[in-house]
Amino acid sequence: GAGVSQSPSNKVTEKGKDVELRCDPISGHTALYWYRQSLGQGLEFLIYFQGNSAPDKSGLPSDRFSAERTGGSVSTLTIQRTQQEDSAVYLCASSLVDTGQGPYSSTDTQYFGPGTRLTVL
Amino acid sequence: AQKVTQAQTEISVVEKEDVTLDCVYETRDTTYYLFWYKQPPSGELVFLIRRNSFDEQNEISGRYSWNFQKSTSSFNFTITASQVVDSAVYFCALSNTNAGKSTFGDGTTLTVKP
Numbered sequence: 001g002a003g004v005s006q007s008p009s010n011k012v013t014e015k016g017k018d019v020e021l022r023c024d025p026i027s028g029h030t031a032l033y034w035y036r037q038s039l040g041q042g043l044e045f046l047i048y049f050q051g052n053s054a055p056d057k058s059g060l061p062s063d064r065f066s067a068e069r070t071g072g073s074v075s076t077l078t079i080q081r082t083q084q085e086d087s088a089v090y091l092c093a094s095s096l097v098d099t100g101q102g103p104y105s106s107t108d109t110q111y112f113g114p115g116t117r118l119t120v121l
Numbered sequence: 122a123q124k125v126t127q128a129q130t131e132i133s134v135v136e137k138e139d140v141t142l143d144c145v146y147e148t149r150d151t152t153y154y155l156f157w158y159k160q161p162p163s164g165e166l167v168f169l170i171r172r173n174s175f176d177e178q179n180e181i182s183g184r185y186s187w188n189f190q191k192s193t194s195s196f197n198f199t200i201t202a203s204q205v206v207d208s209a210v211y212f213c214a215l216s217n218t219n220a221g222k223s224t225f226g227d228g229t230t231l232t233v234k235p
Binding site: 033035041042043044045048056058059089091093109110111112113114115 | 156158163164165166167168171212214222223224225226227228
């Protein structure tokens with residue numbers, strides 16, 4: 001079936017502008033995650049949505065960052081007044097609720113989208 | 122606080138060699154989950170395995186095997202008879218729940234030369 005999709009794939013913006021990044025999770029997945037990957041670095045957690053629970057925003061680096069998940073499906077990550085240090089690949093992932101199956105279980109594994117490469121000039 | 126350390130930044134091997142990627146983690150939780158992901162040059166992260174803290178049994182899947190040792194807080198990943206297609210960045214990750222945020226290591230870049 002269809003995987004996680006993200007748009008746009010690339011975004012170039014000027015410093016100070018706002019940007020919106022979109023994530024379409026796998027249909028039926030209740031959990032959605034946003035991560036950031038700077039060049040040559042590991043993944044940095046940003047925010048996590050699970051069902052109707054309040055999102056875990058503990059990874060958002062500043063109040064310029066916010067995210068919404070409408071109708072339990074599509075999510076939008078918004079960065080206001082972008083700065084050059086915001087340049088990175090922004091990755092979205094989704095997962096099902098865990099049912100405690102074996103080591104290769106797909107039920108709670110995070111499936112990642114292709115990412116949006118954001119460049120702030 | 123959780124931490125994942127992948128001490129090997131880059132590894133280069135010749136095709137058909139075996140290679141082990143190290144992962145050492147830190148957590149105060151008694152229940153936690155460990156993951157390995159592969160990020161090929163195309164960029165998209167691919168899930169390889171999940172292991173929960175209650176099960177130290179090692180796993181083998183084809184040419185891939187994982188050695189989980191709680192005593193040393195390690196979850197190492199071995200590729201047997203490596204192939205050029207194995208060239209990628211490999212990430213180890215730790216989560217204290219089945220869902221929720223994961224802490225990722227900085228990744229190990231594996232290059233397999235023909």
